[in-house]
Each structure stands twice: as structure tokens, then as C-alpha cells.
Amino acid sequence: xxxxxxxxxxxxxxxxxxxxxxxxxxxxxxxxxxxxxxxxxxxxxxxxxxxxxxxxxxxxxxxxxxxxxxxxxxxxxxxxxxxxxxxxxxxxxxxxxxxxxxxxxxxxxxxxxxxxxxxxxxxxxxxxxxxxxxxxxxxxxxxxxxxxxxxxxxxxxxxxxxxxxxxxxxxxxxxxxxxxxxxxxxxxxxxxxxxxxxxxxxxxxxxxxxxxxxxxxxxxxxxxxxxxxxxxxxxxxxxxxxxxxxxxxxxxxxxxxxxxxxxxxxxxxxxxxx
Amino acid sequence: xxxxxxxxxxxxxxxxxxxxxxxxxxxxxxxxxxxxxxxxxxxxxxxxxxxxxxxxxxxxxxxxxxxxxxxxxxxxxxxxxxxxxxxxxxxxxxxxxxxxxxxxxxxxxxxxxxxxxxxxxxxxxxxxxxxxxxxxxxxxxxxxxxxxxxxxxxxxxxxxxxxxxxxxxxxxxxxxxxxxxxxxxxxxxxxxxxxxxxxxxxxxxxxxxxxxxxxxxxxxxxxxxxxxxxxxxxxxxxxxxxxxxxxxxxxxxxxxxxxxxxxxxxxxxxxxxxxxxxxxxxxxxxxxxxxxxxxxxxxxx
Numbered sequence: 001x002x003x004x005x006x007x008x009x010x011x012x013x014x015x016x017x018x019x020x021x022x023x024x025x026x027x028x029x030x031x032x033x034x035x036x037x038x039x040x041x042x043x044x045x046x047x048x049x050x051x052x053x054x055x056x057x058x059x060x061x062x063x064x065x066x067x068x069x070x071x072x073x074x075x076x077x078x079x080x081x082x083x084x085x086x087x088x089x090x091x092x093x094x095x096x097x098x099x100x101x102x103x104x105x106x107x108x109x110x111x112x113x114x115x116x117x118x119x120x121x122x123x124x125x126x127x128x129x130x131x132x133x134x135x136x137x138x139x140x141x142x143x144x145x146x147x148x149x150x151x152x153x154x155x156x157x158x159x160x161x162x163x164x165x166x167x168x169x170x171x172x173x174x175x176x177x178x179x180x181x182x183x184x185x186x187x188x189x190x191x192x193x194x195x196x197x198x199x200x201x202x203x204x205x206x207x208x209x210x211x212x213x214x215x216x217x218x219x220x221x222x223x224x225x226x227x228x229x230x231x232x233x234x235x236x237x238x239x240x241x242x243x244x245x246x247x248x249x250x251x252x253x254x255x256x257x258x259x260x261x262x263x264x265x266x267x268x269x270x271x272x273x274x
Numbered sequence: 275x276x277x278x279x280x281x282x283x284x285x286x287x288x289x290x291x292x293x294x295x296x297x298x299x300x301x302x303x304x305x306x307x308x309x310x311x312x313x314x315x316x317x318x319x320x321x322x323x324x325x326x327x328x329x330x331x332x333x334x335x336x337x338x339x340x341x342x343x344x345x346x347x348x349x350x351x352x353x354x355x356x357x358x359x360x361x362x363x364x365x366x367x368x369x370x371x372x373x374x375x376x377x378x379x380x381x382x383x384x385x386x387x388x389x390x391x392x393x394x395x396x397x398x399x400x401x402x403x404x405x406x407x408x409x410x411x412x413x414x415x416x417x418x419x420x421x422x423x424x425x426x427x428x429x430x431x432x433x434x435x436x437x438x439x440x441x442x443x444x445x446x447x448x449x450x451x452x453x454x455x456x457x458x459x460x461x462x463x464x465x466x467x468x469x470x471x472x473x474x475x476x477x478x479x480x481x482x483x484x485x486x487x488x489x490x491x492x493x494x495x496x497x498x499x500x501x502x503x504x505x506x507x508x509x510x511x512x513x514x515x516x517x518x519x520x521x522x523x524x525x526x527x528x529x530x531x532x533x534x535x536x537x538x539x540x541x542x543x544x545x546x547x548x549x550x551x552x553x554x555x556x557x558x559x560x561x562x563x564x565x566x567x568x569x570x571x572x573x574x575x
Contacts, residue, residue, distance in 0.1 A: 022377065022378070022381045022382065022385050023447055024377070024413060024416065024443060024444050024447040024448075024449055025416070025447045025448055025449075026416055026417060026418040026447075026448055026449055027374075027375040027416040028345050028346040028347075028373075028374075028375075028415065028416055028417050028418050029345050029346075029373060029374030029375055029415075030344075030345035030372065030373060030374060031371060031372055031373055031374055035371065036371070036372045039368060039371040039372065040368075040372075043364075043368045046364075047357060047359065047360060050359060051359060110357075111357065114354055114355070114356070114357060114358065115351060115353070115354040115355040115356075116354075116355055116356065116357050118321070118351065118355055119349075119351060119354075119355030119356065119411075121320075121321065122319060122321075122344060122347075122348075122349035122351075123344065123369060123372050123415075124341075124344050124345040124372050124373065124415070125372050126341050274321075
């Protein structure tokens, strides 16, 4: 800042003070919790959608994968049915993973590094309110992602089956799991380590979690391990519902619920705010 | 707060600190780097759990009753705490939404001269603009009490004066202000009371004038600048007993004690005998800086 610019600003300060006296007379008080949480969630959604890296990760990559894999036979799928009916549930899973795990972990890791979490800790927004706001933010971005992917998939001839409420249940449980794991990472590791590890784990889970590569392509020895992963439980569950019309895939719901409880508990115990 | 203790591992940052702040005043917490200023303030803000002693802020325990306390206080951290991509106005408007009766954000932005910075992401604001935004965030919720950790660090002269005016207005409007600083002129100009902290304890707490008067029998000093390295022992030998003479910084001399016209004449005569011109010679009361250096020592640490 040059001395001239600063002097101008100071001049502007004086002029405006003469025009509109501002009183700092105390009138303290928190806004109602619901208003604080909605404000925080909206703020976080705006920041997330403005961040080019996050947009690439959560919107562009899943949408591109949808168009590429479903249109061309790059990877042979198993069983009957159209490729798009196989890929769409898998890419819903990728979208949930990208936002609830990778995006949340990296965003929160850097917030912690920049002291944003510390600063928010001085406002009336309680910590539980900040966590609820982050959850709302993630669910809101996921809704945008799934709506966009659905439009692309429907345009490519996707024919969904099953109960939308079962999809919502699977997505919410998976979001709890991934967010817990993401916050576990963001709350304990350095921001740079979180950045690298969250992307690495994202790629591993994309490859091994039944997102784009059918699990039948893996050796039978590793199948039980892959089936127990939360991303696999999500993609298997979504396929059971959307591709095969199951009412509620209990086994996968059970796996996700167990993961969600464990991940959230671990994150709550270890998270450091500074 | 009474007997506050805060340790980080084996290191004791705050060691039995006592401090009381009157409502509606400006209190400056002054001390060398590492004296425990920030640790003390962060115990008041509820960021740190004390290892000993009692802290009450507005009658509340900052850790156990933090949710009731936080709406009533404003906090300006020493640095950052703002996401790099967030825009200045957006951050202020968002923070305002967390409070029941926030200030008009437009007026506050005008008042702090941040109008031109409105849509600029935080990371591209100048250091001074970042500081002023941070100050705005501390006051936007109309708190009763604000904690400002080095509010003018890194500001240019104009911005510093503007910040001082704002802090003085906070007091006029009935807000209690606790600030840390290591700028002695800032403490002397703004504060109703100054607490000097060293090695985790309050070693003096009084009005700026009270501190200057109470520490040492003398409240006056002769100051001048001259080539560095004058033989002060030789100077003192020619003066009445009970006076002190120091060179701090090199070439800056202060003779403290009971300064009479006779002492002044002897000092100038001594200079004349050495063919030394005492530049900027002044006689005046001891400044807070003199007191501070007497109390905390002159060696670098």
C-alpha cells in the first residue's frame, strides 16, 4: 500500500464519519441458533462453489467420468443391462466421496491452518453449530452434484428404479462416514498432508470401491475386504436400489451405519481446532 | 483473574498472574515478546484452559460458560483467522449475521475506510486492510468487551491513528477494551491503565502517569543524542548522587533522577568540555518507555 493510497483512505474515513456517526454502544447477543447455522452453511457453500479446485473435484470430474465411461466401452461391465445403469449409481458414490471426504477434509484442514476455526470459536456460533453447518453444506453440494449427474444420465438413457428414500438414507449414512473420516484427517494432520492423503485415498477408493471398476474384476481373496469399505457399501447399495429395484439394501445400510458411528466418534475424540 | 497459571509442556508461560479490568476503560497489557500477553488474553477468550488460578470475564468462566460469554465479547486475533478467498465485505456481513443486533456493516466499512476493499479476496488485501477488517469483525456484534491482540501491528502511521481514534470511540460509547501491544506510545496515548507483564506475571499495573511517577523517586529526565560511546561513569562522577545515566539505543542518552537546573547545567558543561553537541536536548518527565525498560531490563532476549 502506498502512502498516497493510505492517506486517501484516511481522508475517506474522516469524511464518512462526519456524514454518518456510528455508535458502538454495546448491544450484545447471539442470533438464534438456526439463523447462525443457516448463515454459516450458506457461507460455506458459497466458498466451496467458488473454489476452482473444489469445483474440479466435485463437479467436473464426476460429470466427465459419467460422459466418458457411459458413452464408450472403456471398461467392460458385468451382467446384463445398460452401461449407464451401472455407472450412474457408482458415480453418485464418487460424487458423495469427493464432497463429504476429500473436499471437506482439504477445506477444513486449511481452515484449521489459516486459523479460521479458531476465529469462528470466538463468535457466538457454538462448535456443534459449526459441525451442523458443515454437514448441511456438504449435503447441499451433494444435492447439486446428484441433480447434475442425474440430468446427464437421463439424457444418456438412464432408467432408475427403486425408492428415492432408500437412496437418501444411503447417501446420508455415507456422508456421515466420509465426513467423519475427512474430519479425522483434517483435525489431526497438517493441511498439506491432508491435501495429499485425501486425494490419494480418493483415487484408491475410486479404483477399489466399485465406482467404475466392477468388483467382479478383483480376485476373490480381496473381495470381502473391498465389500466392507464404506464406498463399496454405498455403491453396492445404490446399485441394489437404482439398478435392481431393491427396497432397502439392509446389509449395506448396516455396514455404512457402523462406519458412520465409528468415524464420527473417532473424529470427535481427536479433532484439534487449532 | 487471580493466580492464573498456564503451562505449555515444561514451559510456564503465565505464572500466577493477577489482573482486574474496570468496565468502560481501556487497559493495555504491555510486555516484551514471550512475556505471556497472548496466553493471558487467550485464557480470557476461552481458547486456553488455565492450569491454575481463576479467570472470570464479565462474571463468567470463559471455558465452562463460553457459550454465554462469546456473544458478549469481541476478539481480534493477532493474525489471520480469515479464509484467503473470502471477500472482505462478505466476511463482515456473514459475521454480522451471527449476532442479534449487529452494527450496520456498510457504515462500519465506511468508518474503517474499507470501501475500496469490498469485493477483494482477503489474501489480496494490504496488511493494513487485513488488520482493519479483523478489527471490524471484533466489533460488529456490538460487544460489551473487546480483546484486541496487537491491533496496530504492521499498520502505517495514518492507519494507526485511525485505529486509535476508533478504539477511543469504543470507550466513549461504553465498550471495555483490553489490548496487548508492545508499542509504548500506543499504551501511553490510549490506555486508562497499563499492566506491564514480564515472565508471566504482572509486575506493575497503574495509569500511565502513575506508573511513570511511582517507579523511581525521580519523575524527570534529560534526554539528548550524541555520538555513541560517551563515558557515562565520568559524567555521573560530576553529578549529585542518586542520578542515573543510560545509553539506549546507542547514541541516545537519558539522565534520570532529580533533575534540577544545576544538573542540567553540569550535563551541558560536561558535554562542552568533551566538545560534544547534545542534539535534541530535552527535559521532561520519564516516559512509559523509561519505566518499562527499568522494570523489564534492557538486555535483548
